[in-house]
Amino acid sequence: MALTEFGLISRFFAGKLNYRSSTHLGIGDDCALLKVPDGYQLAVTTDTMVENVHFLRGTDPRQLGFKLLAVNLSDLAAMGAEPVAVSLALTMPEVDENWLSEFSTGFQALAEQFKVDLIGGDTTTGPLTLTVQAMGLIPAGEALLRSGARPGDLIFMTGSLGDAGLGLKMAQHQSQIDCEKALQRFNCPLPRVKEGIALRTVASSCIDISDGLSADLGHILELSSVGARLDFDQIPLSAGVHQYLNETGDWSFPLCAGDDYELCFTVAPEKAGLLNFACTQIGIIESEPGIRISRHGLIDTLKVKGFEHFSK
Numbered sequence: 001m002a003l004t005e006f007g008l009i010s011r012f013f014a015g016k017l018n019y020r021s022s023t024h025l026g027i028g029d030d031c032a033l034l035k036v037p038d039g040y041q042l043a044v045t046t047d048t049m050v051e052n053v054h055f056l057r058g059t060d061p062r063q064l065g066f067k068l069l070a071v072n073l074s075d076l077a078a079m080g081a082e083p084v085a086v087s088l089a090l091t092m093p094e095v096d097e098n099w100l101s102e103f104s105t106g107f108q109a110l111a112e113q114f115k116v117d118l119i120g121g122d123t124t125t126g127p128l129t130l131t132v133q134a135m136g137l138i139p140a141g142e143a144l145l146r147s148g149a150r151p152g153d154l155i156f157m158t159g160s161l162g163d164a165g166l167g168l169k170m171a172q173h174q175s176q177i178d179c180e181k182a183l184q185r186f187n188c189p190l191p192r193v194k195e196g197i198a199l200r201t202v203a204s205s206c207i208d209i210s211d212g213l214s215a216d217l218g219h220i221l222e223l224s225s226v227g228a229r230l231d232f233d234q235i236p237l238s239a240g241v242h243q244y245l246n247e248t249g250d251w252s253f254p255l256c257a258g259d260d261y262e263l264c265f266t267v268a269p270e271k272a273g274l275l276n277f278a279c280t281q282i283g284i285i286e287s288e289p290g291i292r293i294s295r296h297g298l299i300d301t302l303k304v305k306g307f308e309h310f311s312k
Contacts, residue, residue, distance in 0.1 A: 032119035065106030077196030081136025165257020179240030230283035
């Protein structure tokens with residue numbers, strides 16, 4: 001017997017992700033009901049992934065479910081929000097119960113890790129398209145914005161850069177490098193939620209690196225009306241990315257590759273000592289617009305570019 005829309009939600013999702021007291025009513029009615037505690041603001045973000053645009057056809061559905069949720073939680077992390085709830089919309093060419101079982105397993109694995117409630121969603125027929133709306137709580141006035149960087153602020157990032165981009169090249173058979181870490185970072189990125197929360201009263205600005213460091217740092221610079229100078233030798237790169245650079249000579253690759261979902265943030269020098277998690281200083285904010293990068297003792301102007309949907 002074919003699954004109906006509500007049968008699909010009930011079988012694969014409903015009742016499995018219920019952790020938060022802020023969720024007063026979840027799946028089952030026309031709307032969900034959330035309570036925002038006194039003194040908090042609700043952060044809301046939405047992200048869509050489309051087959052052959054954001055992920056390759058034939059991608060492991062368990063990894064896809066994990067990544068779909070991860071990219072949304074990463075947006076909340078960049079604002080300093082604690083994730084509390086998500087809704088999920090699935091557009092599928094047909095109902096494939098094995099695919100749905102694997103997809104929901106991956107989705108639920110990350111949701112359980114961060115205690116995120118699934119409070120609603122929608123299913124429909126069409127090309128494979130996956131959308132999550134994620135909601136998080138932030139103490140009023142403590143949200144991390146892109147517009148607060150000031151000249152003299154230090155630029156930091158979590159993790160390493162370019163691994164997911166290398167993983168994509170491996171998945172597309174464009175690189176013969178054997179790097180399991182790169183594939184893992186591409187397929188199952190881990191959002192920096194704890195780090196984002198820790199930055200609430202420390203960072204002057206913050207963004208997650210989804211479209212590449214040069215593009216995403218560029219958003220901070222534009223909204224803050226400042227520029228930046230980066231030190232290439234200080235940018236953390238894995239052994240696999242170093243190997244790729246040695247083989248290709250394309251030193252700009254890790255700066256422009258997307259999907260890393262690390263946090264890039266700025267901190268006033270006097271607050272740098274308050275950072276209580278692993279991160280790396282990679283540059284400094286300057287008053288002159290644009291991004292300059294120091295490499296081998298020379299200063300290059302870095303073109304702000306990254307992945308853009310619908311670009312030619």
